[in-house]
Every structure is written in C-alpha cells, then in structure tokens.
Amino acid sequence: MTPAVAFQKTSRHFGAVRAVDAVDLEIQQGEFFAMLGPSGSGKTTCLRLIAGFEQPTSGSISIFGERAEGVPPYRRNVNTVFQDYALFPHLNVLDNVAYGLMVKGINRDERHRAAEDALKLVQLPGYGGRKPGQLSGGQRQRVALARALVNKPKVLLLDEPLGALDLKLRESMQEELKQLQKALGITFVFVTHDQGEALSMADRVAVFNDGRIKQVGAPEDIYQRPASRFVADFVGSSNVLPPDFVQRYAGERRWGSLRPEQIRVRRDTSGDGVAARVVSRHYLGAATKLSLDADGLKLHATVPSGTAVPEDGAHVMLTFNRDQLHLMEEQA
C-alpha cells in the first residue's frame, strides 16, 4: 500500500538553521501518527511541509504516492487543525465550517447541511449561528476540527491542537480524537510536545530533536526500548544510566535506561542493591516520585500510594530486575 505521506531525505533550512534535516519517514494510510519533540525540534516544520506552507530545501515529499513539492496548500487534499484554531472571526461557526466547501463552489444549502453534520460529529450541533469569539477554547477546538473534517481530507494534520486546553478537557478530547480517527479511518498526523499525549493516542510515534528523527516506533517501543539517551530522557522521565553503571549489571559498556516504576525502593539497607539517599519527594496522587542520589548518580523511582514513603534524607536500597534494564543502541 502506498504510504499516506513519505519524506525522502527531506530538508528545510532557514538560512543556517536546519529546521528539518534529511528526514526519511513513511506514514501509513489510516494511521494515527504522532510527531513528538521539544520546541524547535522540527516537528511543526514537518507538518507545515505536508500542508504545503513550507517547501523543502531539498529532498522530496509524496502524499499518497504523488509528489507534492511546489504544490500550493490549496491544491492539496490535506487539512490542518491549527494550534490556536485560526477560526475566521468575521464568520459564524457554520460558515467557518462550510468555508472549504464554499470555496469549492458547493451551493449554500448543501454546504450548510454538510457543515451541520460535521458539527454534530464534534458534538456541537446547533452552534452554527454563534461567532467564534462566543465559544470556549474547547468548543473552538471542535469547530476547527469540524472545519477540517468536513472537506474529507486524505490526511488530517493537527498542530498541538490540545495545547491550549485544561487538563480535564484535554484528556476527554484525546479520547474523542482517537475514536473519531478510528471511525473515519482518515490518516491523522499529530504534532505534540507532550509525550503522554503522543503515547496514549498514537499508533506510531516519531521522536524529533534538532531537525532529525531520533526514533520511530510503536508507543511501547519508544517507551520501553528508547534508542538513545535523548529519547529515554524526553519520553517520560526514564533514568538514563551511564556505561560504567550498566557494565556492573548487564556486563556490557553501553548506555542504559530504567523506568522509575521498575525500581523498587527498600528501607532496609542490608543486603544487595544500590545504596541511595532520598533527596526530595513529589506527591503525584497515584504514586510518590522520589528523587534519589546513588553515590552521585541521580535517579528517580516511584512508590505506589498506600506503601510507606521514606522521608527526605533517608538511606534506602534500590533493586530492579536485570532484564528490565534496557541497553540503548547509542554507543558509549
């Protein structure tokens, strides 16, 4: 099957800044794909390259097998949900949603009917008469989604669409987006800097840094088997273990990683384990996260709620399963 989007050695440079640097990537049809990375990592530029707002400096982009370089955004059957929604302030919600159909020349009745259906899809039926300024952030986000979906795009691009919403709303929107994508079968490309969001929603995740893709894979792969120190550090708060430490337990001089929840904290300091001192504690609700100092090595561990949490400054013993210690591909 032709990939929905394919980057081949695609670069986008702004002067000396390599926003996107020789990226190779294939996004499959019907996939929920997340681009994850810190700000300035090139993920948004990649999205803009697909939308057509940016043109590659070198390399190529294909959308459903067709070359897209030099094709203006208005000739791409790709729609974007913008970070700050970019709703037209002078049009009401219905006309905002119907905009794409209006410029295609579809008659008024038909496009308003389609727009009303799209509003139902995002659970805002009857909101058509309002102006965007009268809506809450979450409602605007849904209107932006309806405005994109009404055009039945081949690929839907979402640029940090949940970034401006509060936590509770964000979680329910994550759920909805995921279900919507499943129901519609449209390829979603989702840009986010929130690793939790990327892992919970996407079928596959690409981790970006400095304009390059550091790792592509299913959320479990990225989370449990990070390829490099950057990925381990950025995706969740994995403990990055230096080669000397790893050699002691795994026998190989490689960088390793260990998830905080895989470390067990024992208050009894006798017996085997890594001796450490509790530096500080952060109560997270379901668990308490401990910052630990193991002879200069900074580690994090989580203690589930309901078990005794050692106090600040306490000396503890850390143990873990050796086969949970992940060795990274990145060389020491």
Added chain:
Amino acid sequence: MSVQAVTGATDVAAAILPRRGGLAGSLSDLLWRRPGLLLLLMLGPPLLWLGIVYVGSLIALLAQSFFSIDEFSGLISRELTLKTYGDLLRPANLDIIVRTVTMAAVVTLASAVIAFPIAYYAARYARGTWKALFYLGVMLPLWSSYLVKIYAWKLILAKEGILTWLFAKLHLSWLLDGWLSLPVVGGNSLSVSFTGTFIVFVYVWLPFMILPIQAALERVPGNLVEASSDLGASPGQTFRNVLFPLALPGIVAGSIFTFSLTLGDYIIPQIIGTSRLFIGQAVYAQQGTAGNIPLAAAFTVVPVVIMGFYLWGAKRMGAFDAL
C-alpha cells in the same frame, strides 16, 4: 545567610507605608480613591473645547443656513426660512455638489486601490528597517507644507512639465494628448484638467488611506490566510473572503478621511484644475466676495449631511462589526 538578611530588612519597614508628604502626596491619594475625578480632570478641558468651539460653531453654522439674504440690500435677514436651501438646489449649485461628490468618490476608490497593496506589504512582509522605511515613506510627504506639494505638482503636471517631457521621451505623447482631448477629464494640459485635480487629491490624501488599512491588516493573524489556503481557497478567494472583510474597517476609516477631506478642500481645485467650482471653493466665494453667508453655510452643511449618510451606510454594511 542571605535569607536572614532579606527578612531582616523587611522587619524594619512597616506593613503600611506612611503618606508621602506635601500637596502632591495627598493629591495622589485623593485621585487614587476617586478615579472619576481624575477622568474629569483629563477629559474636562478637551470636552469644553470640543463642546464650545467645535459643536457650538457647527450649530451657529446650521442656524446661519436657515437665514436668508436680501438680494437688493445684501443684508442678512435673521428670520428662519428655507429660501437659502432653495437657492442651493439651483442647477448651477447642484452641479457643484455633484462634481465634488463624484470627485471625492473617485479619489476615495483610487486611494483604496493604490493603498491596499502598499499597506498589505507593510503589514505582512516588512520587518525592521523596511518597516521603518515604509513609515518614513508614507509620513514624509506629511512633513512638508501642503501648499508646497500642490505647487510642485502644478509644475509636474504643466504643459512644459516633467510629465509631458516623460511621455514624449517614451513616445507616448499620443496617449497623453488622446486623454486630454477627452471631454470632462481632459483639458489644455494636465494641470488645468480634472485629471490633474484627481491625481493631486490622491497623492495628498493617500497616507490617510494607507495607515488605517495597514493597522487593520496588522491585526489579521497570518494563520487565517494559511487556514484559508489550507481549506482550498486560491489567493484570490482568500482575498475576497478573508483579507478584504477583515480589512474593511480600515478601508472605511481611510475612506472617511479621503472622502471628507476631498469634499471640503478648496485649495487643490483652485490651483490645479478647471475653473469650475467645488463645494469648498463655493463656500469660499459665497462668504467672501459674494458676502452671502447663509448660502455659504448651506453649502457647508452639504458635506456634513453626505458624511452622515456615508457613515450610516458603512455601518449598515457591517464595516464596523470587526472593530
């Protein structure tokens, strides 16, 4: 240590600071407690000025227009009558009004068409030095005297002027001559034709059109243009459906300037153009040589009424909705 030093310092100071001494101190406190008083102090003088000098004279003007002149003695009779407005509707005077309104409309339209691309460039692309150069370029003509600019244009547009010379050099004299031989817009040379009047009006009022449009476009987020394009709109459709409606308040604001300034101006048509009068010139002549103050006042009411209708129409069209 440093924590102690900091808290030590606050121990000395009281929680409520003592009032600052003197008149200024008590005045500050008073104005803080009574913000309405501050507002009154700030707005009082300009409101008095506007109320008495501006609105007052406008009412006096309106009253004058309902007086009439005795045609034999030339004295003003201070009885309220509509006779002066009857005079205003004579064909010769109506001609003046139609001529002025047409000129104002054409000048406004041309200014908007010329100003939009300049304002668009300045709002969306110009940054740093280029933006400064834009402001300088737009404002610089406003720093020199209006009269100097008009006389400069008279030289440029004259038969022996640089424009005629330029047309000759480009072998386009036939074009200029052809245009000048047209009725109404033509004449002996550009400087004595309505075309010349039009060119100078557009030149002189253009900054007043560019700046409001630029301000309106500056407030249109760039991603709306991207969103429109993303939804399949060609650049032309984006202009019609997004940029133009959002820039409309700016265009209307600019057109209020160009339209009303052209309606009232009496210097440009006097120096450049034909001998046919515009409203401003008619007012000037009526209150001066003719000594017919009531008719001058009635002429002055015309632009006020036209502008009233203009604003009402603009509001109904929704030009101020996006403000």
